[in-house]
Structure formats: structure tokens, C-alpha cells
Amino acid sequence: MCGQEFDRKDCVAVKLTGEERDTLRKMGIDPPPTTLFYCHPCWNLLHNPDRAGQLMKGMVQHYLQNTGVSHEQAERLAEDYRQKLLKRAQELKDAHGKPG
Amino acid sequence: MGYKLPLLTERSLNEAEAGRSDALQRFEREIHQHVTETKRPVTCSKGCDHCCYHPVTISILEGMSLYLWLAGSYLWTADRKNQFAKHSKSVWGLSPEIWMLSMTPCPLLEDHLCRAYEGRPAVCRATVSTGDPLYCHPHHFGLDVTGLVPRHSFYEAIVGAEKRLLRRHAQILFQLPISTAVLYGEMVCKGELDLEDSGPILTVDYQKLHAHV
Numbered sequence: 001m002c003g004q005e006f007d008r009k010d011c012v013a014v015k016l017t018g019e020e021r022d023t024l025r026k027m028g029i030d031p032p033p034t035t036l037f038y039c040h041p042c043w044n045l046l047h048n049p050d051r052a053g054q055l056m057k058g059m060v061q062h063y064l065q066n067t068g069v070s071h072e073q074a075e076r077l078a079e080d081y082r083q084k085l086l087k088r089a090q091e092l093k094d095a096h097g098k099p100g
Numbered sequence: 101m102g103y104k105l106p107l108l109t110e111r112s113l114n115e116a117e118a119g120r121s122d123a124l125q126r127f128e129r130e131i132h133q134h135v136t137e138t139k140r141p142v143t144c145s146k147g148c149d150h151c152c153y154h155p156v157t158i159s160i161l162e163g164m165s166l167y168l169w170l171a172g173s174y175l176w177t178a179d180r181k182n183q184f185a186k187h188s189k190s191v192w193g194l195s196p197e198i199w200m201l202s203m204t205p206c207p208l209l210e211d212h213l214c215r216a217y218e219g220r221p222a223v224c225r226a227t228v229s230t231g232d233p234l235y236c237h238p239h240h241f242g243l244d245v246t247g248l249v250p251r252h253s254f255y256e257a258i259v260g261a262e263k264r265l266l267r268r269h270a271q272i273l274f275q276l277p278i279s280t281a282v283l284y285g286e287m288v289c290k291g292e293l294d295l296e297d298s299g300p301i302l303t304v305d306y307q308k309l310h311a312h313v
Binding site: 001002003004039040041042044045048051052054055057058059061062065071075078 | 189190191192193194195197198200201202203204234238239240242
């Protein structure tokens with residue numbers, strides 16, 4: 001996530017589900033990866049639903065602003081995205097006890 | 101508090117504080133110059149906390165100063181120490197961009213105010229905006245309209261001075277997250293860690309961070 005070079009054996013490996021891989025394929029990432037690797041500092045952050053949600057929101061907002069979307073609209077769209085992520089995480093947690 | 105530091109450590113600590121104070125005085129003149137040239141006033145105001153979500157890294161020397169200020173002001177409580185430990189765990193080793201975008205608040209931020217305003221780090225004192233405060237928000241930051249007063253010369257002055265001081269102790273300068281620096285600063289001030297041994301310990305701890313969850 002941070003783009004820094006880490007030895008994969010020191011990283012946290014997250015296996016993607018079939019559904020997640022299908023989504024990536026639809027987004028044009030074909031073949032999709034089977035596993036994603038995160039360094040421990042990034043993983044510490046992604047463990048925290050509040051911080052991880054804010055990070056994803058910030059990334060989306062920053063991207064939108066850099067592509068010329070006005071900051072009010074970018075903030076609104078990014079906040080919608082964060083709410084969707086939180087909702088989806090809660091659904092997964094409720095259905096499978098899987099952490100969001 | 102009754103802590104007695106080794107003579108050379110005490111001297112370095114005092115010289116570092118004096119160096120930061122000098123650099124800040126020079127920076128204040130730069131702010132005045134910037135305001136006059138751009139004809140844009142300083143827009144920072146009480147209660148605006150956008151920059152309290154920016155990554156703040158300081159040296160162990162400044163961490164010691166901040167710890168002594170917090171302890172001297174009776175603000176270094178068990179709860180606060182836990183908050184610092186939690187903050188340190190979540191941000192140490194993070195790249196600054198990720199730290200910034202994750203909106204992780206400074207552990208000293210309470211109700212939109214800094215609990216250590218009078219003793220805050222030099223880098224916080226040198227974060228001054230003359231633009232729309234909206235663009236200091238981490239999710240808006242980085243656009244051309246961000247109006248922070250340029251502070252490269254200020255950074256160079258304090259980093260250069262602290263590098264020279266740490267060299268006396270055969271140490272190199274580590275820029276640590278504010279929480280990490282204060283926690284290690286406490287250890288040095290309490291005599292649990294010698295400043296001369298801090299570098300290897302910080303390196304080992306940093307490596308551990310990447311080797312364990």
C-alpha cells in the first residue's frame with residue numbers, strides 16, 4: 001500500500017476471496033492476484049476500521065481532486081465511498097464474523 | 101521531577117532547545133516577510149486542528165524536552181502514556197503520505213486543542229498558513245492552493261543543529277513520530293536508557309516492527 005520495498009516473508013499476506021478476485025477482474029485487473037501483501041506498519045493501520053476508512057476516503061478524495069473534481073464534490077463522493085466500505089465491512093462481519 | 105541527566109546529555113538538551121528557539125525567532129521574521137510580500141494574513145486560528153493530523157516527526161532530544169514539559173506540567177499521566185504508546189504503534193514506520201491520509205490525530209489533541217500548546221514541538225510552531233485553512237486538511241493537502249509558509253530553511257537549521265549535537269553522543273539523527281520520541285525521551289530522562297545507546301535500540305526496535313505483528 002505504501003509502495004515501500006519489504007521482504008514478503010516479513011509482510012502480512014491476505015488471501016483474496018473468489019468474489020474479490022471477480023471484482024478485480026471486472027475492473028480490468030486480469031489475472032487478479034491471489035494474495036495481497038502488506039507491511040506491518042500499513043497492516044496496523046488497516047486493522048483499525050476508523051483509520052482505514054479515513055485512509056481509503058483520503059485516497060479517493062485526493063485522486064478525484066487531482067483529476068479536476070471540485071473539492072466539495074470530491075469530499076462528498078469520498079465520504080459516500082467510506083460509508084459504503086463501512087457498511088460492507090459490517091455486513092461481512094455479521095455474516096461470517098470476518099473482521100471488516 | 102528530580103531527574104538528573106548526565107552532564108553532556110543535559111548540555112546537549114539545553115543547546116538543542118536554544119537552537120530551536122533561535123530558529124523559531126528567525127522563522128517568525130520570515131513569516132512577517134512572507135505576509136508583507138504576499139499581502140495575505142496568517143489564517144491560523146484557535147480551534148482549527150487540520151495540521152494536528154499531519155505527520156509530526158521529531159528527534160529524541162526534542163522528545164526529551166517535550167516529555168519534561170509534559171511531566172513538569174503534570175500532564176504525563178498513565179492514560180496519556182497509553183495514548184502515546186497506541187499512537188506510536190500505529191504510525192511508527194508508516195510512510196508520511198499514508199500517515200497523513202489516515203487522519204490519525206496527534207496524541208496531544210483534545211477537543212480541537214493542543215494539550216501541550218506552550219510546549220509543542222518546533223515543527224508545529226512553524227506550521228503557519230496564509231491560505232484557506234480548508235487546504236490544510238489532510239484530504240485536501242498537496243494542492244497548489246495550500247498556503248503554508250515555506251519552512252525549508254527552518255527545517256535545515258534545526259535538523260543540522262540536532263545532527264551536530266547527537267554526533268557528540270556518537271548518534272545519528274532519527275526522526276521519530278512525536279509519540280515514539282516522547283516515550284524514548286522519557287526512558288532517557290528517567291535514566292533507563294543512555295542517549296549514547298539510543299541509536300542501536302531504535303534501530304533494533306524498528307526492525308522488530310517489520311518482523312512481528
